[in-house]
Amino acid sequence: MKNLFNAKRNLIAITKLTFLSFCLLSFYSCKTKNDEMPSPESSLKSSTVAKTNAVASPNTGVLMGTIDVNGDGVPDNIYNNGSSITVVRSTGVTHQYPISNGSWALLYGDASSIVDLDGVAGAEIPVNIGGSLLIINDRLGSTTNYAIGSGSWAAAPGAITDLDGVAGAEIPIVSGSQLIIITARTGSKTAYPIGSGNWAVVQGATVDMDGIAGAEIPIISGSQLIIVTARTGSKTAYNISSGNWAVVPAATADLDGVAGAELTMISGSQLIIFTAKTASTNSYNISSGNWAVITTGSAGISDMDGVAGAEIAIANGPNLTIVNQRTRSQHNYPISSGNWAVLSNGIQDFNGSPGNDIAISQPGSSNTNLIVVHPKTQSMSTYSGSTLGNWSLVNYTNNSPSGININVHSTTFNKNFTIVDATGSIH
Incomplete structure (x- = not known):
């Protein structure tokens, strides 16, 4: 009888223990579900979840851009709704992000600033909201705020x-x-x-x-x-200089054939090239007169000798000056004491030899010469105005592999001519 009583007592204890374990397990499971640790990504962010609608709102505001912001490869419409930004996905689902009741703007004032900022498919939306930068991540449906300052930025x-x-x-x-x-x-x-x-x-x-x-x-x-x-x-x-100097942004390019761009600067009579990878500068004396790097309407900073690294073309009074940073050299080509100009899109491969050439119009008293400068061979070809008369550029035709032909119209003779620089001939 005593053994039977002990057995019953043990059975009751086991039942209580099992019930207690079940309760504790259930409680632990609930706590794990509701209080789990944030992921490393979310722990870095101060996020606000977007308001989501199943159907696109008919009042979507002013369209700011059409860009894939959720990473599905399909462009989404991004709208300005005054105090909020709305993203309308191709499925019709909308995300609305409260911004500010005050003034705000996309960086640069347009959608060009909406790019991938986190390395994961889908662009982010950066917004200037006054003293802070707000970044909208539509893929996560969240926003992050970065305090910048009370002044203008x-x-x-x-x-x-x-x-x-x-x-x-x-x-x-x-x-x-x-x-x-x-x-x-x-x-x-x-x-x-x-x-x-x-x-x-x-x-x-x-x-x-x-x-x-x-x-x-x-x-x-x-x-x-x-x-x-x-x-x-x-x-x-x-x-760099205690006097006036300036960077030529269009001339920021690989100039020496080694990975990494050089920075080109003008200071008085000098062209200065800065090489960040060696923390060094090289100076070239150009002229005490007026001169300028050719950057408008032509490839004035491009490979002109067929070897890796761009050369720099400079309009230098009566001369065309070519600076070669790879060889630390410069060469002057006498063009004219009068007005002369590089043709529109006139820096191309005209003779079929690797490296661009430079086509120039040289007006005379009664006609206009066409000059082609070949930096690779440091030579010039002149096509006489006595044959061409006064002329204007018509277009270029590809004569590969023999280079680009130059087509002009002579107003003097009312006819078209083709300059084939590869053979030094006029047709």
Whole structure:
């Protein structure tokens, strides 16, 4: 009887223990579901979930752009609704993101700033909301706010690009005495003190300068050129000139045939080329008179000798000057003491030999010569105005592999001529 009583008591204890375990297990399961740790991505963000509708609202506002922002490969419509931005997907689903009751604007004022910022398919939407930068990630249906400051600020012109060599563009911001770089991929903000004086990011020159993935940011600050490398978190200043000087943005290119672009500057009578990968400058004496790098309407910075690395064409008074950074040399071609001009789109391969040539009109007293300069051989071909008369460019025709032919119309003789530079002939 005693053994039977102990058995019953043990059975009751086991039942209670099982019930208690079940309760504890159920409670633990509930806590795990509701209080799980955030993912590394979400822990980096201060997010707001978007309002979602199953059907697109008929009042969608002003269309700002049509770009894939959710990563499905299909462009989405992005609307300005005053105090909010609405994304309408191709399925008809809408996401509405409250922005501000005050003034706000897309960076650069248009949809060109809506690009991939985190390295995952789908572009993000960066918005200036006053003292902060708001980034909308429609793929996640969230927003992230980055405090910038109470003063005026703006995204550096043409500089929203990959700065650290990891997929996804960074946003460089000019704010007072600082350059601030926003990395949406990591949710980070890095400030680089520049100076209390006037300074500016060189427009169109934020490119890879050291041959390693990730663009550098060039900044003009007084007598110094400052290079910011976000990949290494570094800032380096180079003394250029105490006088007036300027960067030629269109001439930021690979000039020596080694990976990484060079930066081209003008200072008085000198052309200065800065090479970030070697932290060095080379100066070329051009002229004490008026001169300019040819950057409008033609490939004035391009390969002209058939060897890797672009050459720089300069209109230099009566001369055409070609600077070759790879060989650290310059060469003058005497053209005319009068007016002369490079033809529209007149820097191409005209003779079929690797490297571009330069086609020039040289007006005379009664007719106009056509001159083709060949930097590869440091020679010139002149097609006489006595044959062509006064003429105007008609077009170019591809005579591959013998180069590009130049077609002109002679107003003197009322007929068309074709200049075949590969054979030095006029037809």
